[in-house]
Structures are given as C-alpha cells and as structure tokens.
Amino acid sequence: MTATTGNVAVSGAAAGYRRGATLSLMTEIRRQLSRRRTQYALGFMVLLPVILLIAFQFGGPSSASATRGVSLVDLATSGGPNFAAFVFYASATFLLVVVVALFCGDTVAGEASWGSLRYLLAAPVPRARLLLQKLVVGFLSTAVAVVLLLVSAVIGGTLVYGWHPLETPTGAQIGAGQSMLLLLAAAAFILVHLLMVGSLGFLLSVRTDQPLLAVGGAVMLYIISNILDLVPALENIRPVLPTAYNLAWLGLFASPVQLDDMAKGAISALLYSTVFLALAWRSFQRKDIVS
Template sequence: MTAADTLVETAPGYRPGRTLPLRVELIRQLRRRRTMVMFAVLAALPFVLVAAFALAGGPGGGDERATLMDAATNSGGNFTAMTLFASAGFLLVVPVALFCGDTVASEAGWSSLRYLLAAPVPRARLLASKLAVALGLSAAAFVMLPLIALAVGTVAYGWGPLELPTGGALPAGDVLPRLAMVVAYLFVSQLVTAALAFWLSTRTDAPLGAVGGAVGLTILGNVLDAVTALGGWRDVLPAHWAYAWVDALQPQLEWGGMVKGAAVSVSYALVLFGFAFRGFARKDIVS
C-alpha cells in the first residue's frame, strides 16, 4: 500500500488531483528571478536590433542570412522574420532549456522536493504540473518575441509586404498567418530540447547541469548536422530540420520539411518525457 492510498483512507478530504494546482506552480515560477530576466532579455532584443540598425545606418551583407538582413528594415514583417532567423539557432533554445531543465532540479537543489512529495503530491501529478507550466512559459517566450518584434518593427519601418529571400513578396494580408506558422513550428521543433532538459532535471539535483546539458546536446546536434559525410543519417537529427520553417515564407506554402521536422521532434520528445516520468516514479528522493 502506498502513502497516497493510506491518505485516501485516513483523510476523506484528500484529492490527489487537487494537489499542486497549475495556478500555484505558475505563480511560483513567474516570481523567480530567472523567469523575469529571461523574458526581459527577449523583450529587449527587438529594441536592441532597431538601435543597432539605426547606428549602423541600415543592414547589409551578402549570404542568405545577409539577404534577410538586407530586407529587415523594409517592413515590420521583414523585421520580425529576421529577428526569428537570428534567434532561432540559439537564443530561443535557452528559455526552453531553462524553464524545463530548472523546474525539478531546482526543487531538489533547495531540498524542497521531498517536502512537496510529503505534502503529499503524487509524483506523476508533480511532474505533470511542472511540465505544463514549463511548456507554457516556453510557449509564452516564443510568442512574446515575435509580437514585440512585429510591434517595434512596424512602428520603426512601417507595415507592408514581406519580401522573401528567394525573391518576390508575400502580400501584407498573408504576413501574420505565415509568421504564426513559423512561430508554431519553432515551438514544436524545440519540444525535443524541452524533453531532454526535463528528463535531465529529474536525474540531477543541479539545475545548471540539466539546463547546460540540454543546451550542449542541442549544439552537438547542430555540429553533427553540419557533417555532410553522415548523409541520410542527418534526417533523424532534430537539428537538421531546425530551419524548415523557412518553407512557410515561400510564395507557395510548402509543408514537407516542417512535417518531417515536427515528426522527428515530437517522436524524440515523447520518448524522453516517458523516460522522465518512468524514472522519477522509481527514484529515491532524498533532496
């Protein structure tokens, strides 16, 4: 008989599903300094980019990335697309790894995890609440950055068609739906990082180890994807599809790359989330 079973028998008012409500966990995480700092950094980025363009006299360059930069000041939509392109490779990885990798490990590091479980909060309920809030905060970060970039870019450069790196332009009326697709895909593509960070968070008492491990392995995936000798093996790397969202910024919308990338990311994420819940259910909690 488990402790929860005993409590159900001895405490009529006890309801496992009402322990650690999402609202309580969300407020706890929002009040943490790392949450406020992370959102402040993301909110400041568009302003920093606008100031950089103003000081430099405008963007410029010659490769594909520079082509996006060349059009960055043409409209608010172009500025938003450039901001996402510049931040997708690393900056947007950090909040996902931070929110998902710090959530359980920090409780263990503070020696408060065992007290939460003694409250008693069922282990699956604890992980589900923390994972839901961590993913919610990550999604909020992914939505906040382009919204602020769009507002700042529109004020600074006006509203108009989105000029494409491959030539041509998207009509102004299609800009918002296409950017929404880009943001949705970026979030789905980072689910593997979220799952990796969350799994590591259940395995260690050091938040930095979980967060750093997830970021480090994500960077390793990017390095492996650059090794062309791997050939078709790169297709199973989430990093290989990291920029498949560019297909959403074509005159004719293409889904192939985004569907494959989402499938790879979700598949890895489900396995890693399963490892996290299974391992935590059997873990001896001493912190």
C-alpha cells in the first residue's frame, strides 16, 4: 500500500490518481462529436447520396458506348445496391481520404494549436494513453462516416430506384441480399485502406501544431502516390505504392469474384499503418511539448 501525505502519495502522484482513468474514451468521443468539423463531415456523408440522386434526376441518360463498355456509373440507377456501389466508387479515392485525414490529422495537432495539449499532459494524462484514445476515436469516427455513407446510399437509392439485384459491369446479376454482403465487404476493405491514410495523418499530427498542415499533408501525399501510380515508367514500383490497391474492392463485383488484390491491399495498408503509428508513438514520447 502506498503511503500518502496530505493529498500527495509518497510516489509523487496525487492520492487516488489512476493512469487508466485519465481521458476516458467516452470523454474523447463527446469532445469529438461536439466539434463542428465532425458534425459537418458526418452530415455530409448523409447528404452526398442525396446530392448524387438529384444530379441523376436532372441529368440525361447514360452515354456508355460499346468501346468503353459498361461501368458502375452507367449502372448506378439500376437499383439501391448499384447506387450504393457507385457512391463508394465516387467517394473512396478522395472524399473519404479527406475525412479520415481530418479525423486523425487534426486530433493531436488541434490540441497543440489551442494550447490545451500541455494541460492534458499536466493533468497528468500519460502520453501513450492520450495517443491511444485520440487514435481510437479518430478511426471510430471514420468507421461511422463510412457506415453513414453506405446506409444513406442504400436507403436513398432504394427509395428512388427500387430494391433490385445488383448488376455488375460484366453483365452478371447478384441477388439483393448477397449484394449487401458484398457492399459490407467493400466497406470493410475501404476502412482497412483508410487506416493507412489515418495513420499517416496521425504521424503528421504529432509532428506539428498546425492541424491544416497535418490534414493537408496526408491528403497531398496520398494524391502524389496516386499520380505516381499512373506513370507507366514506374510500373515496377507500383505494387509498393500506398495507393496501388485503393480500388481493389471492385473485384468483389467481378465475375468470378477477384480477391487477390484485396488481400494484397489489406496487407499493404496494415504494414504502412504499423510503420506510421510506430513512428508517431516514438516521436511523441520524445517530444518536448512547449506549445
């Protein structure tokens, strides 16, 4: 038993202080949800399918040609599942990247820019616990955003276009029930891929006290990787680029289903995430918090 003198223990900690009770997960979740940027980001996830539905209603018929073939865009109005697949296709490579970079890149840098980071650490909140809670809430917020996007797209598409089997670009039809399983699998892969972006944003967040730099840096590096992926001369290094498998989930809607690229993409994203998070932890543990 630790002896105490007044309100301070012999070990130097205040009487009753417990490291594991500082900055609880629910406290951080409430702080996240109270921020306008979180509310706007999640609200836009619900609104985006509505905007796309309005655009389709006012737009003309599809102009697919025999040479170009049929794509998810051409099949978007075939039913609720098809519309949801198109919404993922339209948002996975940029919009959701910005969202996860916002949730994970702003989290620590935002505290530093407000001047509250040093007060949290003086509470005292252990540095590892602070990072863990903020990282968990950042990824949870991203998962909620993806789920809201999927639910809004399925409901909106079904109300407007009906609940029909999902048509693939190859001409196959997948029952509506099975298509929902495929959409959930696509959402799961997209979330795993976004772990890499969020981890990069988190690394930049602990390295700077400017949230815009952390968020914008993660998005910019993702865009650069996408550009390099398009350069034919870099074909040999393409498999190791972070964005090489960002659309591998489209293999779920091929006939037969193609899962090889999804497996490679998941492994790549997890490896990059592990490296980025390890660097973030190492950097923050040694960082002198003066802002």
